[in-house]
Amino acid sequence: MIDPADLPALHASHGGIWLRDGGRTQGLAKGRAIARAAETPVLLLNAPLTGQRLGYPELNGLDLLELWAFLHPARFLVPTPKGLAAVLNLAVPASEGNIPGLLQQAAQVMLDRLGSTDWTEREGGWTAAQSLHRLRWTWAPLVAPRIAKPKEAERWLFSKLPEWEEAQPRPAPRTIALDEGQVLARLDALTGEGAEPRPGQRAYAAAASAAFLPRRHRDQPNMLLAEAGTGIGKTLGYLAPASLWAGQAQGTVWVSTYTKALQRQLDRESLRLFPDPAIAAKRVVVRKGRENYLCLLNLEDALQGGFTGRAAILAQLVARWAAFSKDGDMVGGDLPGWLPTLFRRNGSTALTDRRGECIYAGCPHYRKCFIERSSRASADADIVIANHALVMINAARGRETGQRPQRIIFDEGHHLFDAADSTFSVALSGQEAIELRRWIMGPEGGSRGRRRGLAARLSDLASYDEEGGQAIRAALDAAQALPADEWLKRVVAGEPFGALEALLTAVRATVYARAADTGEADAGYGMETELAEPDGALVEAAQEAALALDALIKPLVRLGRRLEAVIEDAPDWLDSAARARIEGAVASLGWRRDLIAAWLALLTRIGGPADPDYVDWLAVDRIEGREFDIGIHRHWLDPSRPLAEAVLKPAQGVIVTSATLKGGGEWSNAEGRSGAVHLPHGAERFEAASPFDYPGRAEVLIVTDIKRGDIAALSGAYGRLIEAAGGGTLGLFTAIRRLRGVHARIADRLARAGLPLYAQHVDPIDTGTLVDIFRDDPRASLLGTDALRDGVDVPGHSLRLVVMEGVPWSKPTVLHAARRLAGGGNAYDDRLIRARLAQAFGRLIRRAEDRGSFVILSAAMPSRLLSAFPPGTPIRRLTLDEAILAVNASARAQTLGETAALGHQGAESGMPPQETE
Template sequence: MIDPAALPALHASHGGIWLRDGSSTQAVAKGNAIGRAAETPVLLLNAPLTGQRLGYPDLNGLDLLELWAFVHPARFLVPTAKGLAEALGLERPTAEADIPALLQSATAALLSILEGSDWAEREGGWTSAQSLHRLRWPWSPLVAPRIRRPAEAERWLFTRLPEWDEAPPRPAARSIALQEEAVLSRLSDLTGAQAEARPGQRAYAAAAVEAFLPRAHRDQPNMLLAEAGTGIGKTLGYLAPASLWATQAQGTVWISTYTKALQRQLDRESLRLFPDPATAARRVVVRKGRENYLCLLNLEDALQGGFAGRAAILAQLVARWAAYSKDGDMVGGDLPGWLPTLFRRNGSTALTDRRGECIYAGCPHYRKCFIERSARASAEADIVIANHALVMINAARGRETGQRPQRIVFDEGHHLFDAADATFSVALSGHEAIELRRWIMGPEGSSRGRRRGLAARLSDLASYDEEGGDAIRAAADAARALPADEWLKRIVAGEPFGPVEQLLAAVRGTVYARAADTGEADAGYGLETELAEPDGALVEAAQDAALALDALLRPLARLAKRLEAVVEDAPDWLDGAARARIEGAIASLGWRRDLITAWLALLARIGGPADPDYVDWLTVDRVEGREYDIGVHRHWLDPTRPLAETVLKPAHGVLVTSATLKGGGDWSNAESRSGAAHLARGAQRFEAASPFDYPSRAEVLIVTDIKRGDIAALSGAYARLIEAAGGGTLGLFTAIRRLRAVHARIADRLARGGLPLYAQHVDPMDTGTLIDIFRDDPRASLLGTDALRDGVDVPGQSLRLVVMEGVPWSKPTVLHAARRLAGGGAAYDDRLIRARLAQAFGRLIRRAEDSGSFVILSAAMPSRLLSAFPPGTPIRRVTLDEAIIAVSAHSRAGIGGGAALRHQDDESGTHDLEQR
């Protein structure tokens, strides 16, 4: 067998390139490193990232992350040298030049696990290794010989996964009134006898009882708006009454979040409620949209030849993971976030149900389906951890009416407005229309894959029911009016085909004609214009497209009626599995009919009267000058209106909570953006200020001598501030282009000082992985955009400086202009900006011992917005040089010098891994 020590190992970063061949490590030039990697397989850690550092994105080799995914599927790993060393119990490298030697040692350690008798993930390993060998996986010559062939056939994946069982409908929850004393007693149990007393948390838990009282009137839920500052402990504060109500009422509480990070945190906190993992898995269920879960039928197709090349290798590694996964969640679950990026996301999206083509009980894996198992488990659970989008979509589409959420906790409630805005909006675009065509017609021409049209999915109905078969055929004929493959090329060439493509061509012409007048046409990014005073060509195209869509809607409605009739008639062939499949088809048809109806209402607006409840506009979507979609859009002017009608009013109790619910303003802001303003009874209010000592632990520095638009000065400011803090910096940008420009200018400089820099939209890694790396290394810094402003929880010294490139003004879009006009003009803008500043500042201090600086690189920061920061926080306007001195002093005071930083580096990684 090949000796891992004999394999060359390569490491590349912004600080340099090192190659270890045999027992010696040398710094090498970029060209030599690329040539050596091309000649013979070399050991790498994260090949896409290493290739980017070398300027050779197609770099391949023996990636240790792929080996880890095979040996330890579904196990967490920070994908860095430090993370790998800690996970394997190896000595951490003290310098980057030591990393190639670590790669050799880690390879030997991982391969030795395959030969040991205590390999926990042995089952399925031999079968998977043989499949990967046939696919010429680079690791196969080292892996396959080390796995002994099992004496008996392995139970692997499809035979290993458990089946779910049907259960009778759960009775309605009992009407009970929680006692405050019992809630506080449950809170004490959750926090532990030795926990520090938190008066704010106890007051919060007592106030949350309001959301669990029996409601007095229909369509008038007991609603509580609760702003609880960072450090109050609101998670356990609402879990105490929620879990107690679930037990006493025998009902389910839905806890809805906006970010996947909080979902994972809540899942971990559930072990406080149910210390036994098996009990916790049964009583607490995480729910997400279907597109997040592995589709076993898609995976089977990929394993049987549907994928080729690197995508086929990814499918094998995903199959290894699926056999050990907790719930099959591919996005934010226990599938390593870095795994799909190793394959340039080649094939990963095709393994989920993103096209709505599930055949339900017609699938051979239906009884083992991760999605179905999760949905059924949630019906019996005490706590369902979901997200805002899922809660709203299920309500809007009438899904799961038998278990409609009656008690809902909206954590991260300041995002309710944005989530409702996305859920209840409509877009008639090229991408949306062609997906509808494919859903109806299935594969056309040379299309490959498992995509199946209506006729294939409902073939037994077509053969049984002549009218149903006629409706399927009529729908397929009508769908030919929708855009087909290469629709965008035809439109750009001035040769649109069919009424919907004609409409999109007219939309494109109108956008370019009007956007050119604003000077934006050459910017290279998306263009838009309001839908006002349309010309004759656009009106005529809209009318023709509406006729085509109406002709499609009719057979779909007829088909839905026939399916309902089949279920009622119950023919001989309609067993339980067939009934479930037809009911699933009825649901899918329902929401696509709703989609077409919404499109028709949108098209009726073109040339007709404006509807004051909506904002309509036209777009040409582009990335760096390349067009990728064209569309007509409609959003509610106030999306909390449908939120209140479909989600809030049917509920019995709703708790909306956040550390920044008021957004630095007053309660009217929270009421208008949560939907409470549309309830006859309104909402109760609760407020608890953060217990943290912001005057002594934090400061806000407004730098006044950085000229707006000066990329060189902006880059220099970021570099100097990160150096002053010794890393541990979160840099926030409002434009991806500026983020990339700053990163390109400063990454090498910081690396030479031992300060790694990572960035969204630059490094080939998902956001969750970037945050894991940032959290694990106190000397690392991370640059990002809005997703990091709202979704990062990094306590301790890994985050001690937040830098914003400027005031986060709203983009002057058509939608924003309409809402600004309706919401009070400049006052509306100020409310939004204060909320964003409050969220960004909230990243800095996550626990009592944290400290740090918040820097805004803008002389134009208005004083009226400073109320976004906690009362008493020192706020100063300073020059960059003064800011450097202040950040350096604050960092030294906070971490106690370099020795303390190194100690933190030693301790934090293990702590965080244990927490996860």
């Protein structure tokens, strides 16, 4: 067998390139490194990232991350040399030149595990190795000989996965009233004996318990708006009454988040509620949209030849993961976030149900389906951890009518408005319309895959019910008017086919005509214009498109009625599986009918009077000058109105909570953006300030000598500030172009100083993994956009400096302009900016021992916005040189304080410290 020590190992970073071969390590130029990697497989760690560093994106080799994904499919690994060394108990390399040697050692350790009797993920390994060998996986010649053939046939994925069982519907929760003393006792049990007292947390838990009282008003829930500053411990503060109510009332509490990071945190905290992991798995369930979960039917198709090349290898590794996964969640679950990026995301999205084509009980894997198992588990759970969008959809139009959320806790409540804005909006675009066509028509022309149209999914109904069969055929005929493959080419060429493509052509012409006056057409970015004063061509195209959609919705309505009639008739062949399949089809049809009805309402507005409740506009979406979609958009002017009607009013109790719920402003801001303003009796309020010493441990530095738009000066400022802090910097940008420009100028310089720099929209790594890498290395820094401003929880020395490129002004869109006009002009803008500043500042201090600096590179920072920061926080306007001295002093103080704090947290109680949010 091949000895890994005989294999060359390559490492490339912004600081240089090193190759170890024949027992000797040497530095190489890019050209030689590329040539060497091309002539023979070399050991690598994260081939796409290494290839990017070399300027050779097609680089492939013996990627140790792929070997790890085979060896330990559902285990966490930070995909860096340090992370690899940590999980394998190897010495962390002292310098980058030593990393190739580490790669050889790591390969040897991992390959040796394949022959070890304590390899816990052995089951299915031999079978997978044989399949991967046939697919010419680069690791297969080293892996396959090291795995002994099992004496008996292996229980592989589809035979190993457990089946879910039907259960009797859960009765309605009992009506109870929580005793405050019991709630506080539960909180004490959750925080642990000897935990530091938190008066704010106890007051928060007592206030939150009011949401679990019997509903006082017929037309609204018991609702609490709670702003709890960082460090209050609000997670356990609301879990105490929630878990107590769920246990006594035998009901379910939905805890909703906006970010996947908080979902993972809540899942970890569930072990405080139920220390036994087996019990916790039953009592606390994580729910996401079905597009997040592995579809077993799609996977089977991929394994049986639906995928080729590298995508087929990814499918085999995903199958390995699925056999050991906790819940089949491919996005934010226990599938390594870096795995799809190793394959340039080639095929990963096709393994989930993103088109809504699920055939439910018609699927041979229905009884093992991860999505169905999660849905059924949540029916009997005490706590369901979900996201804002899923809770809203489930409440408004979910097919699980018996599971509509009645007791809801919206954590990260400052995002509720944005989530509602997305959920209750509608877009009639080329991409949306062609997906509808594919859902109805199935595969056309030479397309491959398991995509199935209406006729294929409901073929038995067509033979049973002639009227239903006629409705299916009529829907297929009417769907011909929808955009087809290569619709964008025809629209751009001005040669549309069908009424919907003609509409998109008219939309594009209108947008370009109006953009010519503003210069947007030459900027390369997306363009939009208000849907006002449309010309005759657009009005006529809208009318023709409306007729085509009307011809489509009618047979879909008839088909839905016939499906409901079949359930009522209950023919002999309608067993429980068939009933479940038809019920799923009814729900899926209902969703599409609602979508088409919304499109029709949008089209009938064109040429007529505007509806004051909505904001409508036309858009051409582009990336770096390349068009990818065209459409008409409609958003609620105030999306908290449908939120209140569809989600809040039907519920029994609702808590909306966040560390920055008021956004640095007044309670009226929280009431307006949460929907409470639309409830007849409003909401109760609770506020607890953060216990952290912001005046003593944080500072806001406003740098006044960086010229706006000077990318060289901006880059120099970022580079010098990161060096002053010794890394540990989160850099926030409002434009991807400036982020890339800064990164390109400073990455090499920082790497030579031993300060790794990572960036969203630059590095071929998913955002969650970037944050994991940043958290794991105190000398690393991370550049990003809005997603990092709101979704990063990095306590300790790894984050000691936050730098914003400037004031986070709102992008001047049609939607923003309308809401600004309705919301008070400058006052509306100021509320949004304060909220963004408060969120960004909140990344800095995550626990009492933290210390850091918050830097804004803008002399134009208005004083009226400074109320976004905690009272007493020192705020100074100064030059870049002065800011660098201040950052360096703060970083040194944090380093000294970190050493003193190690080992102190949790020492008294023996329990892990509470999360800060």
